[in-house]
Amino acid sequence: MDIINKIYSGDQRSISKAISLVEQEDKSSIDLMKSIYNKTGNSFVIGVTGPQGVGKSTLINNLVTEFSKNYDVGVLLIDPTSNLSGGAFLGDRVRIINEFDNNVFIRSIATRGNQTGLSNCIRNAIRILEASGKKIIIVETVGIGQKDVDLIQVFDCTLLILMPNIGDEIQLIKAGIMEYADFIVVNKFDLAGADSFLNNLRIYLSDKDSKKIIIDTIATKRKNIDLLFKSIQNYKLKFSISDDYLMKKIEYELKEKLCSTYAKKIEYCLNNDDKIKEIIVMVKNKSMDPDSASNVISKLI
Numbered sequence: 001m002d003i004i005n006k007i008y009s010g011d012q013r014s015i016s017k018a019i020s021l022v023e024q025e026d027k028s029s030i031d032l033m034k035s036i037y038n039k040t041g042n043s044f045v046i047g048v049t050g051p052q053g054v055g056k057s058t059l060i061n062n063l064v065t066e067f068s069k070n071y072d073v074g075v076l077l078i079d080p081t082s083n084l085s086g087g088a089f090l091g092d093r094v095r096i097i098n099e100f101d102n103n104v105f106i107r108s109i110a111t112r113g114n115q116t117g118l119s120n121c122i123r124n125a126i127r128i129l130e131a132s133g134k135k136i137i138i139v140e141t142v143g144i145g146q147k148d149v150d151l152i153q154v155f156d157c158t159l160l161i162l163m164p165n166i167g168d169e170i171q172l173i174k175a176g177i178m179e180y181a182d183f184i185v186v187n188k189f190d191l192a193g194a195d196s197f198l199n200n201l202r203i204y205l206s207d208k209d210s211k212k213i214i215i216d217t218i219a220t221k222r223k224n225i226d227l228l229f230k231s232i233q234n235y236k237l238k239f240s241i242s243d244d245y246l247m248k249k250i251e252y253e254l255k256e257k258l259c260s261t262y263a264k265k266i267e268y269c270l271n272n273d274d275k276i277k278e279i280i281v282m283v284k285n286k287s288m289d290p291d292s293a294s295n296v297i298s299k300l301i
Helices: 002-008 012-023 028-039 056-067 088-097 118-131 146-152 169-175 194-207 225-238 243-272 274-284 290-300
Strands: 044-049 073-079 104-110 136-140 157-162 183-186 213-216
Touching (some): 002 012, 002 118, 012 028, 012 104, 028 118, 056 136, 104 118, 183 225, 194 213, 243 274, 243 290, 274 290
Parallel strands (some): 073 104, 073 136
């Protein structure tokens, strides 16, 4: 496939086209991913997550500026709207592209309301970037829900971005993102109540015996950006990919893929199999309980 050689050479259009095929779940993407798989797994993937409005895009802009001095960089921005809508992140992508050279590739990926296939799409987009020679890949997620916790399994290093007086602390704790984050960045530290917010955060984490790295920043003024960049670099230098680490990542990915595959098969059967429809009617009429129905249906599927 000619597109594969172009991806290997770092051709921006071919990279973008390949990611579009993955995003749209085009059948041709299956063979494409098979072909490039042996060229993947050689990058350091940084996830940036946190509530909207905390300044993630500005922080990413600053980090890309630093990393691109020594590395080819890929950036994936998860857009919660359609990628035809020209949402906020799409606007940021245009602005960032105008600021960097050809060693930086930026692309937004639309969720289209589909969280189930999002992790798979991101993984494959990362692999395409790896095959194109990107050594640093930054992925920005939106929000603090379960989908973001799932996506964190894809990253080698996770930055949770917060800001003073944010109203989502309880949600953050419930969502488990605090547990998975390697760095907690308190951005917009020039806002009122910043010191109090940081102290409360440190107290909460000390109770959890946490060793997470906490850094306060003002991204618009580049305050502590050098410190954040150097801290990530140090983390990267100490980061080692053990067999256990790889096995866990592969197991998690295969579990997701299998669950997705069987979920689609089950949905199809529930909607199209006459025998299963009869069982559903039996449950409705109270002649069969849901547990028994599930056992019978599982054997039919």
